[in-house]
Amino acid sequence: MACLKPFEQLAKFAASQCRQVPGYQPMKLPSKFDNIVIAMSSGVDSSVAAAMFSGFPNACGIYMQNWTETRSEREPCHERDWKDVQKVGAHLNLPVEKVNFEQDYWLDVFEPMLRDYEQGVTPNPDIGCNRFIKFGKLRAHLDASLGTGNYWLVTGHYSRVLQTESKALGLNSWHLLRAFYAPKDQSYYLSQVPSAALPALCLPMGVLTKPEVREMAHDLRLPTAHKPDSQGICFVANSQHGKISRFLEQYIPSHAGEIITLDPITGERTEWGRHTGLWNYTIGQKVGISMPQGDPRYQGAWFVADKRVDTNEIVICKGRDNPSLYKNRVVLKDFSPLGNLNDVQEAVKNNLAGGAIHIQYRSLQEPAKVSRCCWETTEAGESRLVMTLEQKQRAMAPGQYCTIYHKERILGSGTILASDAVEANK
Template sequence: MLSRYLSLVGRRSAAQYRPQRLPAKFDNVIVAMSSGVDSSVAAALFAEEFPNTRGVYMQNWSESQSLDDPGKEPCYEKDWKDVNRVAKHLSIPVEKVNFEQDYWIDVFEPMLRGYNEGSTPNPDIGCNKFVKFGKLREWLNEKHGTDNYWLVTGHYARVMQEIKGKELFRLLRGIYRPKDQSYYLSQINSTALSSLLLPIGHLTKPEVRDLAKYADLPTAGKPDSQGICFVNNSQHGKFKNFLKHYLPSSPGNIITFDPQSGAKTQWGKHDGMWSYTIGQKIGISMPQGDPNYQGPWFVSEKLKDTNEIVIVRGRDNAALYKDTIRIENFASLSPKEDTINALRDISALTLQFRSLQVPVQINSCTLNSSAENLDITINVASKQRAMAPGQSCCLYVGDRVIGSGPISHVNNND
């Protein structure tokens, strides 16, 4: 299995980086298994050749798993069964650890606060930062000794070591762009990189599926998971209903706003700032007989002081497009001086404020650095649709992740 994998990735080493690393034969190899085909293949790659390979399954969420269907089996129970089937097939031990309390405090509650304040947080980034590469590493350090192990996950990203200079470990995009997950890993602690293996990031999804069939894994035909971990279906209607269970109703007006006259017109009500996100299509009754109101309407702004949501007509309305953002508390994956140097040379610098979007070219970058924080103001080369406070903005040089941080302000540099 491992030799088959190496034959696939051997020709894919980037020129400035060392080839994909492997542990020594008797090193401790811990595979974070989620029950999906990607982490199952990651486990299979090491199980046969490395005798100290074992799996770990994190139960991070069980609260009201089936709020809309109380009789349905919770996802974590089905996933744990699948993990055990894979571990048995590979003849490796697997252990379940419960980090629900940590997830609730460090990921879920901050997400709720963000939505309640009208921003657009990303809990998957927080989960990777605080739980999968935070609490899990603390637990493994206590169990195996600090960094006395390799941590393997099934993410579509790469960790590679530079050949020249400081020979730093870098986080890179996965080679298969349709599944690249480097955005979601952009705020993990940089100290994790030296002992982290991301073998799936060197493969395409079809190759992962082929390896799963080759190894006859029980999860070979399992569909990819969709949405964030605590909502099985990530469509907005489902997620909005989910949030209703945790956030208070704070009704306000849905309005249109005439920037020339300053006049506001009310068209409906919302349940709270969390009800809609910037750029989202809104289902609201408008006078379709009037040409000025025909067609779909979208959320363009949230007025926190008055608890109003502003809507505009048309998906490509100019009000939905902005060109300047401020990132506060930027989390760097490199030494701070190295990051500052990278940000000063914008020729190869791009950003993403959503996963899998086309990288956005940068027009200018202004740094406000202190001993504790790195705040950045960025003007992009072309206006972008639906940039919103709370989103994580990830910066790249080529395929290398510089780091990311939450967007605090969005405007136009007109």
């Protein structure tokens, strides 16, 4: 593999029969004289993606500064990352541009995240960043400078954008699919990307494995070849705080409340301690609380079973696998289809019986099969998507994005409004 140039390696894997998806055409790649913009984050994946197209005459890199950490004594993460991007650009003889979307990130991603935490739900700002910044503001910036539809946007995400070759899937339509390399699949994080972005989006990592990418980076002697993968949100992981709770306490006021248990039979309420804010907890999280360990009824670890926003209470239960943590019906709001809604609804309807419709509400989790699915409209005119799962799932927290798949293809996603346990035939 190392004897081939990076783009030749990519083309080889893109055409490989074993890495294709039935019903879809092989991955389309930019042509030599196309305008190509590589979104570079300073990580090894986007660096290898840049190397693949660095020999193309109209290729360039672009780095987005979305956040400035002002409270840390260390060098801000965006400065370190920008320096790494410049090193990669110089190594590849690839021009790179830096753009600043901090204001957009603050308004479209950060402030909504804070509001969600204050309301007691569990948001995912990474998905919001992809929707509003990487495939929103960045595309608008490139449309203005290069012309709408006049460029390819290349990113280092592990996912695939493929065009259908089957009438059953919608002839010549574009879809977002899981990556070939399942351990790094990032399709969940891209589930809110607008459909209009897909025809000109190139995700080269989608047909590669992480070891292959690392090997390419090593062979090319890229400055980021041995850089660790990023973990979590940049503005938290690289700040002086290191943990989301310590970071958020700068922005969200504390509203103390009770930590309670509920008797499963009588419903009797017992107080065990105080919490500093609902935003500090998520469903399924282990709680460090002192319980009377001399009593067998209270020995062991305790977990968050519910967050009562109206009374500002945390309800806890004993044991990681406590039945109260497992639900098999989930209600989504603000569902965003990836494609035409009617086509998405038809795909769900036609494939439920075969067990090919499933969900994920966390990245890289084992997909959960859907047995029933229906769209409902509330009295206020709001649309809800209600799904019953074949098996109960642990810790489906309100606010999390829930993505619906038909086999490898993303059909769309919405945010979890509620979940509960029902009989399988209901």
